[in-house]
Amino acid sequence: MTNVVTKATGGTAKPVGLLYIEPDLQMRDAGAGTALADSGLDAAFMADLLSACVTHERCGLQLYRSVAARTTVDELRGQYEHFGEETTRHVEILEELISASGGNPSYVSPAARATEKADSALVEATWALAGSVDVPTAELAMLEAVVLAETKDLANWQLLDMLANQMADGPIQEQLTTAVAEVLAQETEHYGWAAGARTKMLFGMATGGAEPPATEEIVDSTDMNKEELYATAQELNIEGRSQMTKEELAKAVGEAGGEAR
Numbered sequence: 001m002t003n004v005v006t007k008a009t010g011g012t013a014k015p016v017g018l019l020y021i022e023p024d025l026q027m028r029d030a031g032a033g034t035a036l037a038d039s040g041l042d043a044a045f046m047a048d049l050l051s052a053c054v055t056h057e058r059c060g061l062q063l064y065r066s067v068a069a070r071t072t073v074d075e076l077r078g079q080y081e082h083f084g085e086e087t088t089r090h091v092e093i094l095e096e097l098i099s100a101s102g103g104n105p106s107y108v109s110p111a112a113r114a115t116e117k118a119d120s121a122l123v124e125a126t127w128a129l130a131g132s133v134d135v136p137t138a139e140l141a142m143l144e145a146v147v148l149a150e151t152k153d154l155a156n157w158q159l160l161d162m163l164a165n166q167m168a169d170g171p172i173q174e175q176l177t178t179a180v181a182e183v184l185a186q187e188t189e190h191y192g193w194a195a196g197a198r199t200k201m202l203f204g205m206a207t208g209g210a211e212p213p214a215t216e217e218i219v220d221s222t223d224m225n226k227e228e229l230y231a232t233a234q235e236l237n238i239e240g241r242s243q244m245t246k247e248e249l250a251k252a253v254g255e256a257g258g259e260a261r
């Protein structure tokens with residue numbers, strides 16, 4: 001697994017505008033010659049997107065390491081470490097997928113460079129005020145960086161889920177579907193926990209320690225993969241569920257209220 005892509009790790013990049021890339025490290029179309037070319041999707045775009053997604057996971061790893069080392073709250077440290085371990089696995093999964101397609105997991109697309117820039121700023125925001133803010137504000141800054149990082153992380157995997165459903169059948173489609181089945185539920189938990197912990201922290205600060213009121217949990221069926229949708233359809237006792245496609249399950253769950261679990 002590669003944490004930070006450099007020339008030494010086999011890094012290649014697309015030369016755009018003012019960016020100079022050594023001639024033998026230039027990659028003008030990272031999708032060409034890979035299995036993505038047979039996926040029915042735009043192979044060059046998909047290669048650039050996967051590069052951006054794995055970059056976001058790598059940056060997430062650095063964020064979790066950084067905040068886990070600095071938080072003063074045991075509960076937060078436990079979650080940061082746990083999510084950091086799952087994020088390590090997400091990096092591995094995406095690297096394996098890119099390698100299996102015939103691509104280079106150390107290719108850095110323009111979208112990946114933009115992602116790294118934004119994510120570096122997120123980490124920077126957690127320590128830029130160190131020494132000049134009180135401990136609760138410093139904790140909040142770290143937690144908010146996690147909320148923002150996980151918002152994009154969840155959105156990335158929801159998109160990969162949709163794209164896996166759109167891809168032509170084949171080994172890459174199967175591998176991406178398996179990856180989504182493992183990761184999407186974790187991303188839903190990462191985002192849900194982080195957003196909830198932020199609300200709890202801020203509500204507690206504003207009220208002198210009160211718990212925020214419980215909100216009714218509504219499960220958005222569009223966030224679920226096929227296995228989760230099937231499980232929800234089972235709980236709702238939806239007839240004909242075993243014959244349904246993912247889209248039909250999502251529709252049926254939505255029509256049945258989508259409030260299971």
Ligand SMILES: [Fe+2]
Nearest residue numbers: 057087090153
């Ligand atoms: Fe992730």
Ligand SMILES: [Fe+2]
Nearest residue numbers: 150153187190
């Ligand atoms: Fe995540």
